[in-house]
Amino acid sequence: MLGATILADEHDGLSKRNRPPLAAAGPGLIWAFDLGGGRARPIEVCDGETTGFRWLHLSLAHQGTETWINRLTSLPEDVREMLVANDSHQRALVDSGVVGCVIHDFERDFERSDLSQVGVLRFALTADMMITVRLHPIRSADAIRQALDRGNGIDAPADALDLLIGTVAESISTAVRDLSLEVQRAEDAFLDGRDSPTARGLVGLRRRLAMANRMLDGMRAVFRRLEGDEDLPETMVATVERLNQRIQALGADALGVQRQILQLREEIDISVDQRTNQNLYVLSIMTALMLPATFVTGLFGMNTGGMPWAQASHGTLLATLLAFGTAGATYLFLRWMGFMRR
Known part of the structure; x- marks a missing residue:
């Protein structure tokens, strides 16, 4: 079993009967670690005493998350408002030594492997705690959890x-x-x-x-x-x-x-x-090339008196040869003028 409380949207391998009750997991808690002493220890509650650094990753989709954050007196009011706001604009503020930021990251889609959707990750950083909050699953959260689960401590x-x-x-x-x-x-x-x-x-x-x-x-x-x-x-x-x-x-x-x-x-x-x-x-x-030949055939098609070769036994053949001859002459003229290129 993984060493952190993970909801179904972050880890689909955890069965329902093995999940801790929601009340035990805390308001919208996805995973949490105590990171003192150079090692990472998974925890299942948001509150409680800690002697080192603590990292909480919360889901805003849980109704209790906003209430819990608003009651967190260790954070300045403007930082608390940033964590639960609806806007997606990337921004940062520092108040009373607490750093609050809104950044973008790729969302994690369990059915697709491409990075096509951008989500919002909010965090507040104090001297002894990191709180990360998101509405939809975020790729970096999984990578961070895996790094912490391997025992990477943060002092x-x-x-x-x-x-x-x-x-x-x-x-x-x-x-x-x-x-x-x-x-x-x-x-x-x-x-x-x-x-x-x-x-x-x-x-x-x-x-x-x-x-x-x-x-x-x-x-x-x-x-x-x-x-x-x-x-x-x-x-x-x-x-x-x-x-x-x-x-x-x-x-x-x-x-x-x-x-x-x-x-x-x-x-x-x-x-x-x-x-x-x-x-x-x-x-x-x-x-x-076709224009002169078209002119010749049009000329012989006028069906007027005095037409050349009208009475000749090979008049059609002669007219055809004339059409091809004019096309050939046009081709030679275009080559001589430099219009023909390979």
Whole structure:
């Protein structure tokens, strides 16, 4: 059995009879750990004494979560409001040494493996506790729980912040790397001329990249806000600066993938324009070659008196030869003028 209380939306392998009662688990508690002494110890209650650092991961879908947070006097009022708010805007604040943030992360979909939905993760960080809150299952929460369940201890708030943001950043980094590989495969297919991508086919890649860019833009704004806040605890300054640099590097990677997509789009557009121009060129040449022949056949089709070869036994053959002759003469004239190219 896993060493934490996990609701069905976070772990589908835990049977109902093995789950602790909801009252014992606390209001909306998904998992919780006491992290003092360099080791992680799973707990099943939100309240209670602790001698070290505590991490609580809560679900806002539970009706009791908001009530419990609003009664938590160890958090400033504006931080409590941030944890239970309905908005999804990424933001940060520091009040009385407590750091509160709203960031975006990929939602966990148990039926799909792609990263197509963005969810909201809220957290409050005090000197001895991290509270993370979400409405829908979040990918980083599973990764953090697994890391803590392996016994990774956290002795300081800066370590908890580093683990949380580092896990979210790694999830975004994986998405950006996957996008880069897809773009490279599309480029190879385009250069090889097999199953070449279309401009419309790149829309899905651009949409997913735009999603990652919006997440990174918001996180950059959050950490610029934290880095410039004079109330940020001194023990977190170095960690915030390092995480800000990592997010900046991720933004540069995403920008590189965006340039790849734009370059591939330009190459596809150039290829389409070339094919269109080639088709127009062939059509123009065919029209030029057929125009004299059409004139000859139209002339002989007027059915008026004095028509050449009207009484000749081979008049039709002669008119046909004249039509082909004018087409051939037009072809030679176009070659002489330089309009014919290979």
